[in-house]
Amino acid sequence: MEGLENYLVVAAVITAGVLLFAGGMGAARALRPRVPSAEKVLTYESGVDPVGHGWAQSQIRYYLYAFLYLIFAVDAVYLFPWVTVVAQLGWATIAEMGVFIGIIAVGLIHAIRRGVLRWT
Structure with a gap:
């Protein structure tokens, strides 16, 4: 019970x-x-009136920056708390974190191969 x-x-x-x-x-x-009007149903984007049709291309490099941000943010969010308690958790958690860091490293290696981390 x-x-x-x-x-x-x-x-x-x-x-x-x-x-x-x-x-x-x-x-x-x-x-x-509740005061419906024609202006309230228009598409709104950053205070600019919509012009043309609703499809636009985006640069792919912005997705790569978001990808890199996720790699480093997720890495930091999980590594810093883990480091504070690793001595209490034992060897199994070290192996699990090795797998996690390996997956993060694959993403970072992919970014390096794509040339995202070049300064020029």
Whole structure:
């Protein structure tokens, strides 16, 4: 029975979260003003009126910068907390982190081969 009580607490917290969310969304819907107009249904992008059709090309280099950011951000988010507790966790966690760093290294090697990290 003791294990069941733990599940009931989790279910109560999840139910309270769902009810709070639903109540907030319902209150926002009930209290917001409804004044439909043609201007409100236009596409909005950075305060500029839409001109032409809705398709535009983007430079692929921006995706590569986002890719590099993810490599370094994910690396930092997982490595710094792990280093603080590695002595307590043992050799298994060192092997797991080796696999993680290997996957990150594959992404970094891909970026190096693409020439993204060149300064010129």
